[in-house]
Amino acid sequence: MFRTVLFKIALATHFILWSPILLIGLINKKLCGWLVFRCAYGVLIVARIFAGIKYRVIFPQTEENGIPMIPNENHRLDGKVIIAAKHMSILEIAVISKVVRNTFFILKRELLWIPIYGWAFWRMGMIGVNRAAGRTNLSKLSHQVEKEILNGRILVIFPEGTRAKPGQHVQLKGGLLFLARQLKLPILPIGTDAGLYWPKHGRVTPGTATVTFEPILPSKASLDEISEAINRHSA
Numbered sequence: 001m002f003r004t005v006l007f008k009i010a011l012a013t014h015f016i017l018w019s020p021i022l023l024i025g026l027i028n029k030k031l032c033g034w035l036v037f038r039c040a041y042g043v044l045i046v047a048r049i050f051a052g053i054k055y056r057v058i059f060p061q062t063e064e065n066g067i068p069m070i071p072n073e074n075h076r077l078d079g080k081v082i083i084a085a086k087h088m089s090i091l092e093i094a095v096i097s098k099v100v101r102n103t104f105f106i107l108k109r110e111l112l113w114i115p116i117y118g119w120a121f122w123r124m125g126m127i128g129v130n131r132a133a134g135r136t137n138l139s140k141l142s143h144q145v146e147k148e149i150l151n152g153r154i155l156v157i158f159p160e161g162t163r164a165k166p167g168q169h170v171q172l173k174g175g176l177l178f179l180a181r182q183l184k185l186p187i188l189p190i191g192t193d194a195g196l197y198w199p200k201h202g203r204v205t206p207g208t209a210t211v212t213f214e215p216i217l218p219s220k221a222s223l224d225e226i227s228e229a230i231n232r233h234s235a
Contacts (some may be wrong), residue, residue, distance in 0.1 A: 003181075003204060007050040007154065019116045022117065036120050055091060055194075056210055058210060058233070059212060065078075067074045075186065076220050080154070083188045084162070085158055085230070086191045086231065088193075088195030088200070088234075089162065091209055093209050102153050102154060102156045103156050106129055125168075142179055145224040160172060164195065164200075165200060166195045169231055177222075177226075180219040186217060187218075188214070189217065191230050191231060192211045193210050194235075
């Protein structure tokens with residue numbers, strides 16, 4: 001329990017110290033995004049030092065028997081995708097942001113109301129959604145996402161809509177499929193077991209969390225197929 005308390009104090013201190021820096025970043029969208037992601041990378045350092053939580057990233061096989069695999073309909077020549085990830089902690093957010101550059105996230109709009117951090121999320125182009133609006137919000141959301149993608153950014157969605165506990169398979173929201181098919185973007189599933197070490201509630205546990213990039217799925221994939229891919233290597 002002492003480790004958990006120490007980690008939470010260290011994490012809170014980290015966020016407090018970054019607050020005035022993010023205020024400065026509000027003057028420019030690009031600068032703001034750069035600072036927010038540097039703050040996220042700092043979370044990985046705090047987790048390693050104070051909680052003993054490290055991480056590793058696993059990518060799908062790109063060649064078979066030493067021979068590159070033939071590109072298929074799942075891949076676009078420009079590399080654009082929608083990342084659909086398992087959400088268990090802040091760790092996978094930071095790791096995805098570090099591995100995949102120029103990302104932006106869809107998040108619940110209440111997070112944009114958080115002083116300083118919420119303002120920074122909004123300034124850097126994060127998109128807040130009103131969950132209560134349901135499908136009536138999807139058309140507007142699609143236009144916002146398309147604008148960011150045309151600017152070369154990569155969308156990250158947590159399609160379960162909440163942090164999951166180890167062993168918990170939450171039903172995916174249909175908004176992911178709407179965006180993928182509307183924008184004709186393949187889907188890159190990402191799984192994680194970070195919840196084993198950094199749970200939603202309770203004690204943190206030292207260890208090496210894994211963030212697994214799964215093979216890309218076509219935009220016409222079903223929710224069941226996407227869910228199976230996300231959970232394949234998740235806790």
